[in-house]
Amino acid sequence: VCEYCFGPLEVEYDYARLKAEVPRSKIERGPKSLWRYRDFLPVDQAPVSGLSSGFTPLLRAENLGNALGVKELYLKDDSACHPTLSFKDRVVCVALAKAREFGFDTVACASTGNLAHAVSAQSAQAGLNRYIFIPADLEMTKIVASLVYAPTLVAVEGNYDDVNRLCT
Numbered sequence: 001v002c003e004y005c006f007g008p009l010e011v012e013y014d015y016a017r018l019k020a021e022v023p024r025s026k027i028e029r030g031p032k033s034l035w036r037y038r039d040f041l042p043v044d045q046a047p048v049s050g051l052s053s054g055f056t057p058l059l060r061a062e063n064l065g066n067a068l069g070v071k072e073l074y075l076k077d078d079s080a081c082h083p084t085l086s087f088k089d090r091v092v093c094v095a096l097a098k099a100r101e102f103g104f105d106t107v108a109c110a111s112t113g114n115l116a117h118a119v120s121a122q123s124a125q126a127g128l129n130r131y132i133f134i135p136a137d138l139e140m141t142k143i144v145a146s147l148v149y150a151p152t153l154v155a156v157e158g159n160y161d162d163v164n165r166l167c168t
Contacts, residue, residue, distance in 0.1 A: 036055070045100065135159065
């Protein structure tokens with residue numbers, strides 16, 4: 001994020017340079033995870049968690065394609081993303097790899113479920129301390145899977161914006 005306004009940053013790639021430096025064959029030889037695209041990710045060191053994240057299957061959606069008038073339609077099945085079966089696993093493994101590069105030993109997130117689970121699972125695997133901030137009135141079923149990984153859980157009185165502000 002932008003350190004001044006906390007807005008998102010836009011990534012710009014030099015596609016001509018990348019095409020010359022990272023041939024398709026190198027990507028195809030990479031691991032069957034998002035780390036096959038490591039040359040395109042903002043990490044310099046080898047990751048220690050989320051090693052099997054990404055590379056989820058594409059499923060043909062023939063009926064939906066027919067209904068939409070699309071000859072071939074495929075849907076990405078992110079329910080097969082590891083380790084927590086959520087698309088959040090992808091971003092978390094990259095963020096934790098970068099956190100370790102920066103020398104952090106502690107990570108945190110504000111969440112109402114999936115992000116908490118991904119951060120808890122992968123930071124445990126990476127040996128990082130973890131803090132999960134949630135709304136105090138969040139139903140326990142949304143956070144119980146995260147508790148398996150023994151994060152420090154911080155319940156915040158207020159709405160999700162309040163939780164996010166405190167976490168930040």
